[in-house]
Amino acid sequence: MTLEIITSDSLSPFRHGFFTRRGGASSGIFEGLNCGFGSSDQTDAVATNRARVADAMQVDLDHLVSVHQYHSAEVVALTEARQDRPKADAMVTATPGIALGILTADCQPVLFADPENGVVGAAHAGWGGAVGGVLEATVDAMEALGADRDHIRAVIGPSISQASYEVGQEYLERFLDDDPDNARFFAQGVAADKYQFDLPGYGLARLRAAGVQADWTRHCTYADPRRFYSYRRSVHDKDPDYGRLIATIRL
Template identity: 50%
Template sequence: MVELLRAASLQGVPHGFAGRRGGVSTGVHAGLNVGLGSEDERDAILSNRDLAKDALLPGAALVTVRQVHSPDVITVTGSITDAHRPAADAMVTDRPGLILGILTADCVPVLLADAEAGIVGAAHAGWKGALTGVTDLTIAAMQKMGARADRISAAIGPCISRSSYEVTLDFARNFEAKDAKNGRFFTEGREGHCQFDIAAYVAARLADAGVGRIEMLDQDTYSQPERFFSYRRSCHLGEASYGRQISMIAVG
């Protein structure tokens, strides 16, 4: 059975953060791998995407994008075939019957909704997209459709935690050069390195954009191999490929 984690902040809005449980893939991709860019069997990937979609909203159309670690956002007005996925890292819509799906394997999935306006958004915030404003632009796109920032609820799903996310001091300096206050998201690590709390950084960006309610699920993808795919863990284990999980939201 597909496991969907829910956020209290999005109660009443169809949504769910899926992990790897409940899919048909095997081997290093075992479970609910939905990543079209992985080395998994395509038939298994497509079956997993259907399983995920039907676990949330049977009969709806799942829309995903070709994620490129950008701040780019698209407005979705209808279904998009897998072959015609545009390059982007976030989506917004006000159309019922469409599921916005974001794929991750350590990066931060963010689901957003202005339930009163009937507008939802989904963003893939890797460190590049987070730093260049993918969540800010997602909120702006929702506002353009009629949402209000103070009415938006946002949920941050399973992602790599600070204790699992070691980065170099030069990496941290890139964030501090953008804003000196960003130093608070880095804590001391081994020599020449530090630990990055990317979820807290994304939450702070949402707060600075005026989002009314922000929830963090606090689920570490790296340390829970039975529940989540993790790019970094796969690299550390020397695996040839890795799976991706999906976070989904739709207009209620």
């Protein structure tokens, strides 16, 4: 099956893509393009999937770089390809030929591009990383490499949508403690003590407040199991594990 790659004109002319699960070598609950070595999927299948992504990005496999994500605001600036997967949740580079790869399964994959100055970035932004400032930290790190935030464009890829993201009272209070204006990202849930959180809306607001042009592809990972992996859906379905989607960009 052919790979399915979601792209955005906002990130042109850089080669990039939000890859769906279609076209991969994995099977069972991981069926498709699972790119997460952190899953319990067969290592050979994940390696094959990542090789297909590298080929689509027109780089050698060892130039498809990823990090050990842990919901932080840490950003790694790359001047050369590395395979040691440092602990971080975002990467930036001004070096041609390095494909930055972020893994997600409901969290926001965010790709950044400054076409005027030749700098790109990629970030994993779940609610914790977004609250912690990973999006702003990525923009700052791009500027340190010569980017200008007035020229930076950011695109949020397939993420869990508000309609599918129910949270509890303590979650709402955490956001209101950070900024009372965050109430606008919550809608009342079915139960009195439940709320629906707009993660992509929150990400867009943070990016735009940082002075960056930002868009969301408007794909919900939870609602479309044929195309996307979803951590939350796997929990609801009582699956033992879940696949990871990859989003990548290169100069």
